[in-house]
Amino acid sequence: MNEIGLRRRATVHDVARAAGVSLATVDRVLNGRPGVRTATAEKVEAAIAEIGFQRDLSASLLARARDLKLTFVIPDSSNEFMASLADAVARRIGPALADRMHIETHRIRALDADALAHSLDALDARQCDCAVIVAGEEPSVQAAVDSATRRGIAVMTLVSDLPGTQRRHFIGIDNEAAGRTAASLMGRFLPAGGKVAVIAGSLHLRDHADRLAGFRAALAAEFPAIELIGPIEGHDERSETQAIVTDLLERHGDLAGLYNLGAGNGGLVAALEASNRAGAIRVIAHELTDPTRRGLRSGAIDVVLDQNPDGEIREAIAAARSLALGGNGQALTDPIEIGIFLRDNLR
Amino acid sequence: MNEIGLRRRATVHDVARAAGVSLATVDRVLNGRPGVRTATAEKVEAAIAEIGFQRDLSASLLARARDLKLTFVIPDSSNEFMASLADAVARRIGPALADRMHIETHRIRALDADALAHSLDALDARQCDCAVIVAGEEPSVQAAVDSATRRGIAVMTLVSDLPGTQRRHFIGIDNEAAGRTAASLMGRFLPAGGKVAVIAGSLHLRDHADRLAGFRAALAAEFPAIELIGPIEGHDERSETQAIVTDLLERHGDLAGLYNLGAGNGGLVAALEASNRAGAIRVIAHELTDPTRRGLRSGAIDVVLDQNPDGEIREAIAAARSLALGGNGQALTDPIEIGIFLRDNLR
DNA sequence: TAGGTCATGAGGCACGTACCTCATCTATGG
DNA sequence: CCATAGATGAGGTACGTGCCTCATGACCTA
Structure with missing residues (x-):
């Protein structure tokens, strides 16, 4: 019979009792110390599983x-x-x-x-x-x-x-989903279709390639009226990105949208503001940083997709923490969500 | 002189030493037990502040x-x-x-x-x-x-x-910011302007009123080409909301957008799908739940703003936890962000 | 001045785990 | 059959804090 009604958390003592071994042996098993026969160790593991023992991390660190x-x-x-x-x-x-x-x-x-x-x-x-x-x-x-x-x-x-x-x-985050989300927003922003340019940092980076793949796939599936220009690589650099955007704006007087899936957003904003077309072109960028915040506030950038570093x-x-007490297997955590920021929900 | 180099975390013992009192007195102060003169208690508080003592919550609970x-x-x-x-x-x-x-x-x-x-x-x-x-x-x-x-x-x-x-x-979350965000997205979805209907649960609820205020303000400031219809109260009920949406769709053959800032989204989706205009009208709703997920997947809903219950x-x-160890003052936590979900970043 | 109250100190046990020492038991080889 | 090594048990101390008891001292009041 257990305690009356109230169930305590299982402790090493409970494990020892359940496994029919001493505290010392449980301790040796739990902390991977030598001097335990395989059969005994298995008995202990079984007892741990059976009574659902979980090491108390705080007490352990203490x-x-x-x-x-x-x-x-x-x-x-x-x-x-x-x-x-x-x-x-x-x-x-x-x-x-x-x-x-x-x-x-x-x-x-x-x-x-x-x-x-x-x-x-x-x-x-x-x-x-x-x-x-x-x-x-x-x-x-x-x-x-x-x-x-x-x-x-x-x-x-x-x-x-x-x-x-x-x-x-x-x-x-799931970078392909991020790319699809960008496409989905861009497509809805441009119900009449039009030219949309894509700038990447480097397509050798897995995350950039994933974003591009998602963007392309979603555009093709849902918004055939949009014509994709690029991708052009800006190597995540401010000045290079600025040059690319300036050039794009000159070449395409009818550019309707711009998706920068890499960094270098300072250059993006500078180029847009130097032309007089900031606000007339729908712009989506990545990562909430100083330049993208400024872009959102000024209206040069419409949406920022964010990895949510915090x-x-x-x-x-x-x-x-979870790995420290679990020992084996993957830790289970909440998935990281893609943050979507407009000027209006800027934190 | 302290330990060589390595600084330990301050403990109750350190507080006692610093205040020139016994452990028992420190304990009485920390746990609000009687039997301590005000002057002594102040000495202890001062010592706590000086050496930056923080109660070890885990040890305390243990x-x-x-x-x-x-x-x-x-x-x-x-x-x-x-x-x-x-x-x-x-x-x-x-x-x-x-x-x-x-x-x-x-x-x-x-x-x-x-x-x-x-x-x-x-x-x-x-x-x-x-x-x-x-x-x-x-x-x-x-x-x-x-x-x-x-x-x-x-x-x-x-x-x-x-x-x-x-x-x-x-x-x-900041519900006014949520309303502004909805307006900002809706405005960008409808560059040519048009009629947008708003449905609320009850404007006596502070959060609904805040959302409406934000939505109205942002539309007026940035998207004057949009004509607002409503708000109509659906009392967060499925059937009532369904009737309202059905009626709106019948009355306004040129309805371009729909913003439901309350609940009852099951009715919203049902009404949209019963008409054959789902997908042709830009729809923004609140809270990621079963009906809104279904709406996103089917294309009846474009965007869901979410309070992020998790x-x-x-x-x-x-x-x-932070209140439990701090005792006084506000706890400091990360602000809750408004989640923005499209079909493409559905978790 | 005796009796009382209150402030404070000293010290111990408990929580759940880690880690240590020492004693006892079992199996195996020579 | 004994020496030896390895497996296991028994029990202690420590971590930082909470809570308890008991002793001591200071001060007040009748």
Whole structure:
């Protein structure tokens, strides 16, 4: 018979009793210490599953007199979005500390796969339980991810995934859906059809390619009256993007829409405002940053699709906690939603 | 001299040392127990502020062998949105339990202020640390909020605020911004202008009135070519809304847009599909629920603005934790963003 | 001055887990 | 049949906080 009515949370003591072993053995199994026969370990695992035991993370961290250590590795570039990601991390440091989580940020050179790999290799499992990285699909990075995982560091990917590695979790938006959403809005903005130009950063980047694919597919399926121009690559740079937009505006006096699925939005806004056609062309861009905010406010940009860096960081931290107590398998988190911002719901 | 280099988190021991008092006295101050002179209490408060002590919530809950108890009071109506709020709460029960938070939900009759007040009055501070309510601005509710606060229960408002009461926190979206956003999208959808009908639930509801105000203001300022019809009240009911939409469609053969800022979207979709004009009229509705999802998928609805119930519940729980350790002042949480959904970014 | 009240200190146990030491038991090889 | 190694049990201490008891001292009042 159990306690009268009220059900307590299961503890290690309950597991020991249910498995018919001692507390010490349960502890050895739970913390992966040696000296337990396979058969015994299985008995313990079975008992854990049966009574639904879940380690109390807080008590565990308390007992170890130690915080959960999280390391973010974020590209250090002129890219405004990466800066806002880093800001979002910084905002979470304080609140996370109250939950016994210690957060560190490493900035590495953008697009430098070896720098990222070295950064991962340098992580010590005693000083880092979980690493969150923003990375492209380079072999050296993939190897470093697997190596870190073997050393006992849970690795999670952020913004861009690394399928095929031992990464424990991915956090980011569905970029193809983002592209489709842009097309769906643009199509409704231009019921009469017209020319729409697309600018990308680099089509070698998985997220940009995904957005373009989604945009193209949705336009073709739903809005055949729209004529697509491009894509033209602006390499996420302000000046290059500005030149491209200026050129587009000159060449196409009847340009009806513009979709920049990469960065460099400062240049986009500058070019639009230098012409006198800002507001007359429907413009959709990505990531809520200083230049896109200004564009929304001035009317040069109609809609900004956003990855929601704060939400991504929040989920990354939640996933790290969940991995820390779960041990095996993927963490389950809320999916990151695509933020859609107009001037009117700017936060 | 401190520990070498590494700074530990401040504990009650540090506070006692800094204030020059014993652990017992610090404990009495921290937990509001009697038997401390005002002067001594002030010394302790000063020490807490000076060394930046923050109670370790997990250790505290552990020591009390007790979870943080949270009660949600949510209207029980046919309103789909309230159902999705309750679902969002249910989804959080498990994860919250892992953080030593125990969540209960009370459903009360919708629009029944006395039922809500009684529900609040019945809460026992020993069995409920924090209550989260969805309430209209009735005097009996306001009194019950203040009474619960006096009894030591932190009250937070959800979706609709109760300014002027002792409520500790409000969680919800900016409904005027939502209305402006709807207008901004509708205006861009109809570059040639045209008739747009507005349907509300009841203009006595603060959130509906706010949405209408925002919608009207943004249309007037930016899209003078749009002619507004209504608002017509559908009382958030399916059949009434269906009748209204059917009538609108019959009366206005040239209707270009439809904005339902209340509930009853099942009727909206049914009426649109019964006519053969679904897809030919731009439709914006509120709250991502079963009927609006179906409408988005079928093309009857173009855009759904969403309060993001999951986000609201998440923030409510985070705020409750923050209130539990802070004690005084408002909790700081992330603002809830207005979700914007098209068929293409449906989650 | 005796008796009382109040402020404060000292210390212990508990919560659930981690980690340590030491003792006991079992199986295996020589 | 004993030495040995490995598996397991028993029990302790610690983490930061809450809550309890008991002792001590200061001050007030009759």
